[in-house]
Amino acid sequence: MARVYNFSxxxxxxxxxVLKTAQxxxxxxxxxxxxxxxxxxxxxxxxAIIKETEASMRRVLNVPDNYKIGFFQGGATxxxxxVPLNFMTTGKADYIVTGNFSNLAAKEAKKFGEVNxxxxxxxxxxxxxxxxKSLAYTPDASYIHICQNxxxxxxxxxxxxEVEGVPLVADMSSCICSKPVDVSKYGAIYFGVQKNIAPAxxxxxxxxxxxxxxxxxxxxxxxxYQAIISKDSMxxxxxxxCIYMTGLVMKYLEEDIGGLANMEQINVKKAGILYDFLDSQxxxxxxxxxxxxxxxxxxxxxxxxxxxKKFCAEAAEAxxxxxxxxxxxxxxxASIYNxxxxxxxxxxxxxxxxxxxxxx
Amino acid sequence: MARVYNFSxxxxxxxxxVLKTAQxxxxxxxxxxxxxxxxxxxxxxxxAIIKETEASMRRVLNVPDNYKIGFFQGGATxxxxxVPLNFMTTGKADYIVTGNFSNLAAKEAKKFGEVNxxxxxxxxxxxxxxxxKSLAYTPDASYIHICQNxxxxxxxxxxxxEVEGVPLVADMSSCICSKPVDVSKYGAIYFGVQKNIAPAxxxxxxxxxxxxxxxxxxxxxxxxYQAIISKDSMxxxxxxxCIYMTGLVMKYLEEDIGGLANMEQINVKKAGILYDFLDSQxxxxxxxxxxxxxxxxxxxxxxxxxxxKKFCAEAAEAxxxxxxxxxxxxxxxASIYNxxxxxxxxxxxxxxxxxxxxxx
Numbered sequence: 255m256a257r258v259y260n261f262s263x264x265x266x267x268x269x270x271x272v273l274k275t276a277q278x279x280x281x282x283x284x285x286x287x288x289x290x291x292x293x294x295x296x297x298x299x300x301x302a303i304i305k306e307t308e309a310s311m312r313r314v315l316n317v318p319d320n321y322k323i324g325f326f327q328g329g330a331t332x333x334x335x336x337v338p339l340n341f342m343t344t345g346k347a348d349y350i351v352t353g354n355f356s357n358l359a360a361k362e363a364k365k366f367g368e369v370n371x372x373x374x375x376x377x378x379x380x381x382x383x384x385x386x387k388s389l390a391y392t393p394d395a396s397y398i399h400i401c402q403n404x405x406x407x408x409x410x411x412x413x414x415x416e417v418e419g420v421p422l423v424a425d426m427s428s429c430i431c432s433k434p435v436d437v438s439k440y441g442a443i444y445f446g447v448q449k450n451i452a453p454a455x456x457x458x459x460x461x462x463x464x465x466x467x468x469x470x471x472x473x474x475x476x477x478x479y480q481a482i483i484s485k486d487s488m489x490x491x492x493x494x495x496c497i498y499m500t501g502l503v504m505k506y507l508e509e510d511i512g513g514l515a516n517m518e519q520i521n522v523k524k525a526g527i528l529y530d531f532l533d534s535q536x537x538x539x540x541x542x543x544x545x546x547x548x549x550x551x552x553x554x555x556x557x558x559x560x561x562x563k564k565f566c567a568e569a570a571e572a573x574x575x576x577x578x579x580x581x582x583x584x585x586x587x588a589s590i591y592n593x594x595x596x597x598x599x600x601x602x603x604x605x606x607x608x609x610x611x612x613x614x
Numbered sequence: 615m616a617r618v619y620n621f622s623x624x625x626x627x628x629x630x631x632v633l634k635t636a637q638x639x640x641x642x643x644x645x646x647x648x649x650x651x652x653x654x655x656x657x658x659x660x661x662a663i664i665k666e667t668e669a670s671m672r673r674v675l676n677v678p679d680n681y682k683i684g685f686f687q688g689g690a691t692x693x694x695x696x697v698p699l700n701f702m703t704t705g706k707a708d709y710i711v712t713g714n715f716s717n718l719a720a721k722e723a724k725k726f727g728e729v730n731x732x733x734x735x736x737x738x739x740x741x742x743x744x745x746x747k748s749l750a751y752t753p754d755a756s757y758i759h760i761c762q763n764x765x766x767x768x769x770x771x772x773x774x775x776e777v778e779g780v781p782l783v784a785d786m787s788s789c790i791c792s793k794p795v796d797v798s799k800y801g802a803i804y805f806g807v808q809k810n811i812a813p814a815x816x817x818x819x820x821x822x823x824x825x826x827x828x829x830x831x832x833x834x835x836x837x838x839y840q841a842i843i844s845k846d847s848m849x850x851x852x853x854x855x856c857i858y859m860t861g862l863v864m865k866y867l868e869e870d871i872g873g874l875a876n877m878e879q880i881n882v883k884k885a886g887i888l889y890d891f892l893d894s895q896x897x898x899x900x901x902x903x904x905x906x907x908x909x910x911x912x913x914x915x916x917x918x919x920x921x922x923k924k925f926c927a928e929a930a931e932a933x934x935x936x937x938x939x940x941x942x943x944x945x946x947x948a949s950i951y952n953x954x955x956x957x958x959x960x961x962x963x964x965x966x967x968x969x970x971x972x973x974x
Contacts, residue, residue: 258647262654265854270641273649277640281633287618287933289633291813291859294622294936327687327815328836331850335834365832448851453651455687455815455853472725474695476688477834490691491808493815494625495855499651573647576654 259598262576263405263551264428264449267593271510272502290498295491303494304487307501314507314514315430317437317460324479325487325497326457330355330427330446332477333457334362337423340469340479341397341442342367348395350415353380353404354582355425363399370395379583380407382543386415397421397441403429405449406580408553408587409546414439421465428550430458431507432592433518441465447496450550450591451503456496507592517592518549524596525549528588531603537610538586555585556613562586565609574602619958622936623765623911624788624809627953631870632862650858655851663854664847667861674867674874675790677797677820684839685847685857686817690715690787690806692837693817694722697783700829700839701757701802702727708755710775713740713764714942715785723759730755739943740767742903746775757781757801763789765809766940768913768947769906774799781825788910790818791867792952793878801825807856810910810951811863816856867952877952878909884956885909888948891963897970898946915945916973922946925969934962 260267283290286299293300308323317323326332337359338347346368349360352375363369370392373384391398398420403410405428415422421441430445437443442461448454459479466480475481475489482489487497511517529547532540538554540547556562562585566578579585590599620627643650646659653660668683677683686692697719698707706728709720712735723729730752733744751758758780763770765788775782781801790805797803802821808814819839826840835841835849842849847857871877889907892900898914900907916922922945926938939945950959 256647257642260648260652260654262652262657265652265654265851267652268649273641273651277637280637280640281630282617287616287935288620289628291633292620292622292625292627294620294625295814297622297936327689327692327853329687329850332687332834332836335836339834362835365834446851453855454655454851455856474692474699474725474834474837475722476692476695477837490689491625491806491814493687493853493856494808495813496815496853575647576657 256573258573258575259594259602260575261588261590261594263580263587263589264446265454266449266589266591268452268499269503269506269510269593272499272506275502276499291495293494295488295494300494303501304492304497307497307504310501310504310508311458314504315435315437315460320463321437321460322463322466322483324459324461324483325492326459326482327455327476327493329448329454329457330425330444331358333425333444333459334359335365336477336479337397337399337442337444338363338366339473339477341421341423341465343468344394344396346370346392346395348372348392348398348420350384350386350389350398350400351376352383352401352409353407355405355427356399356401359399359401359425379541380404380409381541383409383411383546386411386413389415391415391417391420395420397423399423401425403548403550405551405589406582408540408542408548408551410548412545421462429548431514431517432521432549434514447500449589452496452499455493456500520596521549521592524590524594524599525552527596527599527603528552528590531606535607535610537614538606550589550591552588552590553579553583553585559584561613564613568609569605572605574605616933618933618935619954619962620935621948621950621954623940623947623949624806625814626809626949626951628812628859629863629866629870629953632859632866635862636859651855653854655848655854660854663861664852664857667857667864670861670864670868671818674864675795675797675820680823681797681820682823682826682843684819684821684843685852686819686842687815687836687853689808689814689817690785690804691718693785693804693819694719695725696837696839697757697759697802697804698723698726699833699837701781701783701825703828704754704756706730706752706755708732708752708758710744710746710749710758710760711736712743712761712769713767715765715787716759716761719759719761719785739901740764740769741901743769743771743906746771746773749775751775751777751780755780757783759783761785763908763910765911765949766942768900768902768908768911770908772905781822789908791874791877792881792909794874807860809949812856812859816853816860880956881909881952884950884954884959885912887956887959887963888912888950891966895967895970897974898966910949910951912948912950913939913943913945919944921973924973928969929965932965934965
């Protein structure tokens with residue numbers, strides 16, 4: 255059958271051009287006579303792959319020289335523990351809860367110290383982001399943690415906390431590379447690659463170098479940022495295939511898209527098509543406060559749960575898959591990451607309009 | 615160029631048939647319209663993949679019903695911490711050190727409790743395995759830890775410790791699936807998949823169910839066996855591509871090889887070709903005491919370091935790559951995992967004989 259429009263929240267679509275490159279190189283990478291999946295991680299061929307992947311990510315995200323990039327395993331969930339284990343030097347940290355993953359991050363951090371939930375948007379079912387300028391930050395917090403884009407609830411930060419002397423740590427799993435980011439505003443940024451970059455199986459952390467080296471001696475080696483970063487992400491065998499795929503996507507962003515400023519233009523236009531449609535009618539409803547609407551995850555409901563179910567089933571038949579909303583929210587969610595073609599959103603909107611007409 | 619014979623210690627060769635299947639399905643898996651790399655881990659298509667991967671591994675390794683199988687990230691190195699964090703209920707454990715990885719496992723475990731090194735074969739540069747029948751095991755040890763096959767030194771256990779009431783925990787990263795294993799002798803078996811099964815990025819643990827559920831409350835979620843296993847290895851997004859590739863290799867072992875008894879026959883014959891050659895001449899030398907020779911990793915030296923270097927360079931030119939020994943040992947090492955064709959070893963032996971003639 256033909257490839258579908260996959261609106262999954264992650265893992266999610268990859269650029270078809272990248273998949274075709276991976277396919278063509280699958281048995282023999284360059285002149286190595288091997289698949290990347292078979293390559294010793296200590297070989298010159300793989301060394302070139304990992305170095306170029308990191309270098310291209312540095313260029314794409316415009317990462318300042320005083321930040322290190324590390325490749326890890328265990329997804330963002332493992333980062334939820336690594337952040338406090340490595341950065342909670344004062345024994346306390348501030349967390350802003352704006353959805354499921356920021357809540358899980360705070361819960362995990364409580365295992366390792368005092369967690370102050372300085373704001374929580376659960377009062378309105380996570381349909382907004384708290385005003386970061388009016389919060390009572392803890393003066394001696396080791397860091398402030400946010401989840402920059404909330405995959406499940408379809409919200410995103412506009413401004414981020416800026417507190418002198420307290421580093422900001424952000425989970426960017428569902429918005430990384432969707433537009434340019436000013437890395438210098440953050441002490442650390444981390445993300446699972448499986449939403450907007452590569453197949454599942456890797457998390458990346460970008461860390462200001464003065465924050466490294468403070469983990470306690472009994473922290474597990476694989477959870478010690480400095481232990482992994484000081485070995486150029488090869489303390490042990492890294493997830494080589496994910497690194498290779500990440501490199502291909504970075505190359506695609508640089509060469510085919512022309513960088514993140516262009517990617518943002520495409521994404522703003524693409525999300526705009528869906529949000530404009532949602533605002534133009536009353537059959538479907540997006541519950542998010544407008545300033546905080548995510549570029550990447552668009553939630554919406556039909557008039558009732560039965561119609562939601564009918565919509566998802568008919569959409570899947572028509573080649574628009576994984577539109578069912580997360581069980582915590584219900585309704586629908588269209589995750590429209592970088593690799594979702596604009597055409598996919600245009601066709602989805604046509605399908606939605608047609609469905610509304612027939613069922614309204 | 616043609617595919618090479620890759621003697622890498624890991625990541626390492628994969629069956630060409632499996633690579634071709636992965637290549638053919640790369641853009642569209644079955645009728646899903648998606649790559650496995652793009653698939654939601656909560657989708658029916660991926661659910662079928664992970665369930666069948668686990669089921670086929672259970673059949674291939676003949677895993678008893680009272681053992682759980684979990685898929686993890688972070689490689690065996692992360693398991694080095696997870697084993698004590700989950701199993702060290704008495705605060706102490708016995709470790710047998712027979713090489714680099716068992717030593718690293720013991721070092722990591724020391725972060726979490728009392729580690730008794732009850733035997734160490736470093737006295738003869740790890741060229742043998744201590745007699746497990748004559749060791750002074752700690753009566754109240756939580757477990758006994760071994761590394762079943764030593765990748766770097768080319769040794770393997772013949773007998774394993776059997777102590778009433780003390781579970782045996784084994785790292786089988788470099789010998790898993792090389793021959794049948796009696797899982798019931800072990801409390802837990804773990805392995806990184808990147809040597810004998812799949813691309814790097816996943817570790818598997820097979821755990822007797824009475825050993826689960828004892829981790830302290832402050833253990834990081836991703837290091838808690840029970841937390842992951844109770845969610846069928848989908849607490850968070852798993853390394854889907856590695857799971858898929860593992861499933862393809864399990865299918866290959868079942869359908870193309872006919873199970874691990876057949877695999878063992880092939881491996882014994884294959885390793886025999888190399889060991890018989892080594893024993894038949896005096897130019898190359900294998901330092902390992904004969905009973906403990908590994909089926910998977912064969913170490914050898916030429917008369918001097920200059921000739922070792924020359925050998926590796928000329929071998930690579932001839933299409934036999936990654937034969938350089940680990941820096942801790944020097945010399946050469948041929949890792950001849952399941953996917954190395956017998957023909958690859960036959961041709962290597964011809965090349966070695968020719969090299970010995972020219973340089974002897």
